[in-house]
Amino acid sequence: MLRGVLGKTFRLVGYTIQYGCIAHCAFEYVGGVLMCSGPSMEPTIQNSDIVFAENLSRHFYGIQRGDIVVAKSPSDPKSSICKRVIGLEGDKILTSSPAGFFKNHSYVPKGHVWLEGDNLQNSADSRYYGPVPYGLITGRIFLKIWPLNDFGFLRDSPNGHRFSDELGK
Amino acid sequence: MEVQLDELPEYFLWTKYLKVTTHGVDPVECGADVQAKEVSRVGLYMYQCSGPSMEPTIQNSDIVFAENLSRHFYGIQRGDIVVAKSPSDPKSSICKRVIGLEGDKILTSSPAGFFKNHSYVPKGHVWLEGDNLQNSADSRYYGPVPYGLITGRIFLKMKLKSHNCKAFDTDEKLQTWALIMDWSYGAFTN
Numbered sequence: 001m002l003r004g005v006l007g008k009t010f011r012l013v014g015y016t017i018q019y020g021c022i023a024h025c026a027f028e029y030v031g032g033v034l035m036c037s038g039p040s041m042e043p044t045i046q047n048s049d050i051v052f053a054e055n056l057s058r059h060f061y062g063i064q065r066g067d068i069v070v071a072k073s074p075s076d077p078k079s080s081i082c083k084r085v086i087g088l089e090g091d092k093i094l095t096s097s098p099a100g101f102f103k104n105h106s107y108v109p110k111g112h113v114w115l116e117g118d119n120l121q122n123s124a125d126s127r128y129y130g131p132v133p134y135g136l137i138t139g140r141i142f143l144k145i146w147p148l149n150d151f152g153f154l155r156d157s158p159n160g161h162r163f164s165d166e167l168g169k
Numbered sequence: 170m171e172v173q174l175d176e177l178p179e180y181f182l183w184t185k186y187l188k189v190t191t192h193g194v195d196p197v198e199c200g201a202d203v204q205a206k207e208v209s210r211v212g213l214y215m216y217q218c219s220g221p222s223m224e225p226t227i228q229n230s231d232i233v234f235a236e237n238l239s240r241h242f243y244g245i246q247r248g249d250i251v252v253a254k255s256p257s258d259p260k261s262s263i264c265k266r267v268i269g270l271e272g273d274k275i276l277t278s279s280p281a282g283f284f285k286n287h288s289y290v291p292k293g294h295v296w297l298e299g300d301n302l303q304n305s306a307d308s309r310y311y312g313p314v315p316y317g318l319i320t321g322r323i324f325l326k327m328k329l330k331s332h333n334c335k336a337f338d339t340d341e342k343l344q345t346w347a348l349i350m351d352w353s354y355g356a357f358t359n
Contacts, residue, residue: 061260072317075293078243111257135254135318 031055031139034070036082040117040124044068044155045082050146051154053139063113063134064088068141068154071115074129082141083115083125084157089134095127113137118158216252216323218264222305226250227264227326235321245295245316246270250323253297256311262320265297265307271316277309295319 026032031054036045045051045068053070057063065085073081087093087108095104108114112131117123126132144150215234218227227233227250235252239245247267255263269275269290277286290296294313299305308314 072315073293074315074317075291077293077316109257111255111259133254133256133315133318134259135256136315 027055029055029059033145034082034139034141039122040119041068041082041084042119042122043158044084044118045141045144046150049144049150051141052143052145053141055139057140058134058137061134063137063140065091066157069113069115069137070139070141071132072136072138074132074136080138081115081125083117083123085113086116086126086157087114089113093126111135116159120159216262216264222299222301222307223250223264223266224301224304226266226300227323232327233264233323234325234327235323237321239322240316240319243316245319245322247273251295251297251319252321252323253314254318254320256314256318263297263307264323265299265305267295268298268308269296271295275308293317 031052033050034053035048035050037047039047057067058069063069063085065088067085068082069085070080070082073079089108089110089112091108091114092105093108093114095106108131112133114126114131116125116127142153144152144154215232217230217232219229221229239249240251245251245267247270249267250264251267252262252264255261271290271292271294273290273296274287275290275296277288290313294315296308296313298307298309
C-alpha cells in the first residue's frame with residue numbers, strides 16, 4: 001500500500017520535472033507571451049497589450065535595427081524593458097534633441113545596442129542610461145496578440161528613423 | 170574596502186585516457202574566455218576557463234562548476250567568483266570576482282597612487298575584478314557590469330591530472346586532451 005503511494009508520488013515528481021524542463025527550454029530558447037505595461041512604446045504597443053516574443057534571434061545574433069526587443073533593465077535586474085533597437089555596435093547615434101542647434105553624436109560601443117522607446121517624450125531609454133550591453137537582450141517581439149482589433153505584426157518606428165546598413169541614426 | 174576573498178575548494182581528478190579528441194583552447198592575454206558545457210538542467214554548468222586573469226585562484230585550463238540559482242535569487246555577494254557575459258563581446262563569457270555591489274564605493278585609481286579616485290557602483294550593476302590585477306581586463310577597464318549579464322556563480326574548481334601522459338611532453342600549450350569517461354576523484358593535500 002505504502003509502496004504503491006510512494007511509486008505514484010515519484011512518478012508524479014518525475015513527470016513534473018520533465019514538463020518543467022521542457023517548459024524551461026521552450027521559454028528560454030523558443031519564445032513566450034508577455035504583457036507590456038507603460039506608455040513608453042505608444043502608439044506601437046499600448047499599456048496592457050499582450051505580445052509574443054521569440055528568443056531565437058538573440059541566440060543567433062540576428063537582432064537588427066528597428067526590432068522591438070525585450071531586455072533586462074540595466075538599472076534593475078529584476079524587471080524587463082521593452083524598447084526598439086535604434087543602433088547596433090559601431091553606429092553613430094544622435095544623442096541631443098533633433099531640433100536643437102548643436103547636435104551631439106556618439107558611437108555605440110562594441111557589444112552594445114542603443115534602445116529608444118517609440119514615445120520619445122515619455123520613455124526612459126538609452127538616452128537616459130546609455131547604451132545597453134547586447135547580453136541583456138532576452139527576446140524579440142514580433143507579434144501583438146491582444147487587443148484583437150490591433151492583432152498582427154508590429155509597425156515600424158513612428159519617429160522617422162531610417163534603418164539601413166549604410167546609414168545608422 | 171576590505172573584501173573577504175574565499176578560496177575555492179579544490180579536488181584532483183585522476184583520469185584514464187580512453188579516447189582522445191582535439192580541443193583547441195585559445196588563451197587570451199587579458200581576461201578569461203569561458204566555454205560552457207552544460208552538465209544538467211538543474212542549474213549546474215561546467216566551464217573550462219582560459220586566460221591568466223584569475224590567477225592564482227583559477228589557473229589556465231582549469232575546469233570550474235557554476236550554479237545559477239544564486240543569481241536568480243539575487244544572492245550574489247561580494248567576494249563571489251561569477252561567470253558573466255562579456256559587455257564588449259556578447260558571444261564570450263568572462264569569469265571574475267565581485268568586488269562591489271550596487272551602491273558600494275569603489276577605488277578606481279591605483280591603491281599606491283597619491284590621488285585616490287572613488288566612484289559609486291550604480292544601481293543594478295556590479296564591479297568585477299580579476300584576481301591577477303596586473304593582467305586582467307575587468308571593470309577597471311570597461312566600467313561597472315549590469316547584474317543581468319551574470320550567468321552563474323562558481324563554487325568548485327577541479328584540476329586534471331592524468332595517469333598515462335607519457336605520450337605528451339611538458340608542453341604547456343596542450344592541444345589535445347582526453348575525453349573523460351571514467352572519473353574517480355578524491356581530495357588530495359599537497
